[in-house]
Amino acid sequence: MLSKRIIPCLDVRDGRLTKGIKFKENVDIGDPVEAARAYYEQGADEIVFYDITASAEARAIMLDVVKRVAETIFIPFSVGGGIRTVDDMRQVILAGAEKVSVNSEAVKNPGVIRDGARAFGSQCIVLGMDVKKVLASSEIPSGYEMVIHGGRTFTGLDALLWAKEAERLGAGEICLNSIDADGTLDGYELDLTSLISSHVGIPVIASGGAGKPEHLLDVLTRGKADAALIASMVHYRTHTIAEIKNFLHERGVKTRMLW
Amino acid sequence: MIGIVDYRAGNLTSVARALESLNEPCIITNDSRLLDDVSHIIFPGVGAAGAAMANLRESGLDGHLKKWVQNGKPVLGICLGTQVIFESSEEDDTRCLGIVPGVTKRFPADLREGGERLKIPHMGWNRVAFRKDHPVFAGIPGDAEFYFVHSYYPAPADETWAAGWTDYGIRFCSAVARGNLVAVQFHPEKSGRPGLTLLANFCRWGGIDAQ
Numbered sequence: 001m002l003s004k005r006i007i008p009c010l011d012v013r014d015g016r017l018t019k020g021i022k023f024k025e026n027v028d029i030g031d032p033v034e035a036a037r038a039y040y041e042q043g044a045d046e047i048v049f050y051d052i053t054a055s056a057e058a059r060a061i062m063l064d065v066v067k068r069v070a071e072t073i074f075i076p077f078s079v080g081g082g083i084r085t086v087d088d089m090r091q092v093i094l095a096g097a098e099k100v101s102v103n104s105e106a107v108k109n110p111g112v113i114r115d116g117a118r119a120f121g122s123q124c125i126v127l128g129m130d131v132k133k134v135l136a137s138s139e140i141p142s143g144y145e146m147v148i149h150g151g152r153t154f155t156g157l158d159a160l161l162w163a164k165e166a167e168r169l170g171a172g173e174i175c176l177n178s179i180d181a182d183g184t185l186d187g188y189e190l191d192l193t194s195l196i197s198s199h200v201g202i203p204v205i206a207s208g209g210a211g212k213p214e215h216l217l218d219v220l221t222r223g224k225a226d227a228a229l230i231a232s233m234v235h236y237r238t239h240t241i242a243e244i245k246n247f248l249h250e251r252g253v254k255t256r257m258l259w
Numbered sequence: 260m261i262g263i264v265d266y267r268a269g270n271l272t273s274v275a276r277a278l279e280s281l282n283e284p285c286i287i288t289n290d291s292r293l294l295d296d297v298s299h300i301i302f303p304g305v306g307a308a309g310a311a312m313a314n315l316r317e318s319g320l321d322g323h324l325k326k327w328v329q330n331g332k333p334v335l336g337i338c339l340g341t342q343v344i345f346e347s348s349e350e351d352d353t354r355c356l357g358i359v360p361g362v363t364k365r366f367p368a369d370l371r372e373g374g375e376r377l378k379i380p381h382m383g384w385n386r387v388a389f390r391k392d393h394p395v396f397a398g399i400p401g402d403a404e405f406y407f408v409h410s411y412y413p414a415p416a417d418e419t420w421a422a423g424w425t426d427y428g429i430r431f432c433s434a435v436a437r438g439n440l441v442a443v444q445f446h447p448e449k450s451g452r453p454g455l456t457l458l459a460n461f462c463r464w465g466g467i468d469a470q
Contacts, residue, residue, distance in 0.1 A: 001426060002384065003383060071279070074448060074454060093270055096270070096276065098273075123408045201378055202378060203382055257402065258453070
């Protein structure tokens with residue numbers, strides 16, 4: 001039986017972490033490679049990097065970060081943010097990432113999922129979804145709408161239909177972020193997570209809202225998620241990955257306890 | 260020197276990086292003369308069996324792989340590399356290398372565990388019950404987990420080839436070993452410390468099965 005995965009998410013801008021992460025007083029706290037190393041050593045099952053860089057020069061810096069991460073940690077990691085074409089994907093994969101994630105780019109051009117899956121295999125292609133709860137309507141029957149540009153733009157696309165379409169196009173995994181829950185630290189959006197997870201045949205990573213270990217327990221059981229993304233709760237050192245895993249393990253959730 | 264067989268099947272550099280972290284010199288090459296001279300061969304791979312076999316035949320590496328296994332050089336197959344050493348694969352209905360008797364099968368579509376429908380590919384961390392006496396698996400705790408990503412699994416015709424088993428709805432063979440050959444379905448290069456232990460053991464191994 002597979003273990004449920006605990007996945008820290010690191011936001012990177014111009015090659016530096018954007019959120020303050022304090023590991024050791026005398027370590028450069030803004031280096032994504034050092035952060036990745038620390039989480040790897042603490043038992044992270046996988047790591048997600050999100051590049052929020054705008055400029056073309058900084059893309060090269062990100063590829064260098066990816067390369068250095070690949071030399072440092074020996075668990076899978078994915079890279080998302082600004083990946084628009086198969087060539088963008090190839091650069092990130094050749095630099096050493098196992099997976100690439102596409103989000104707004106795929107909403108605008110769904111073909112990139114199919115082309116990426118053909119070129120590298122479905123297991124490489126993660127669909128990132130930013131979702132907001134809305135009133136159910138004929139356009140949005142599930143009551144969950146896809147949003148892009150960090151939640152500022154509504155797309156008119158139903159989240160459940162989009163998840164199924166992306167699976168059909170060849171996405172190998174879904175990273176499902178609730179814009180409503182994101183940043184609240186009040187827990188994941190369980191209804192959304194369970195809805196998507198029970199209607200697709202590919203793994204779902206729940207994202208948005210994690211504030212304490214109970215939230216991960218909820219989303220990995222009632223929410224039917226295969227993995228849980230965490231950020232603030234470990235970045236600000238309110239919790240450690242090992243502590244979260246112990247909590248889950250004691251409550252009967254299978255997690256990787258030895259690393 | 261460890262030789263990593265390059266047959267255009269996925270990103271081979273992750274195996275090289277793991278070996279570098281263990282201070283094991285390695286080369287990634289499709290040149291059979293260079294591979295003739297290395298002490299150990301790693302045969303990795305990610306992708307589809309059909310394309311992989313086409314590349315192996317076109318480059319002539321298929322015959323060399325059989326020769327290296329027959330000549331007693333320690334060989335480690337990983338993931339797709341493991342699947343194509345069998346006689347055939349259900350993926351693209353592919354005739355494979357035939358080094359190990361048996362076939363590579365697709366996971367059944369309606370795989371269940373405890374009432375829950377299991378997702379395919381089998382992707383993530385899972386345990387491997389290893390045959391305990393093999394030098395390449397030495398020092399790996401029983402509850403260690405390894406990283407898997409696959410939709411097909413090896414099914415040896417003769418179960419004495421099996422060296423490790425994993426449960427995912429069904430119990431499948433996740434490691435095979437005989438003589439100087441070891442092949443695993445998971446990715447030791449992406450499995451944290453237990454995976455690095457396996458790779459380090461392989462690099463120090465003379466190619467003799469303890470069985």
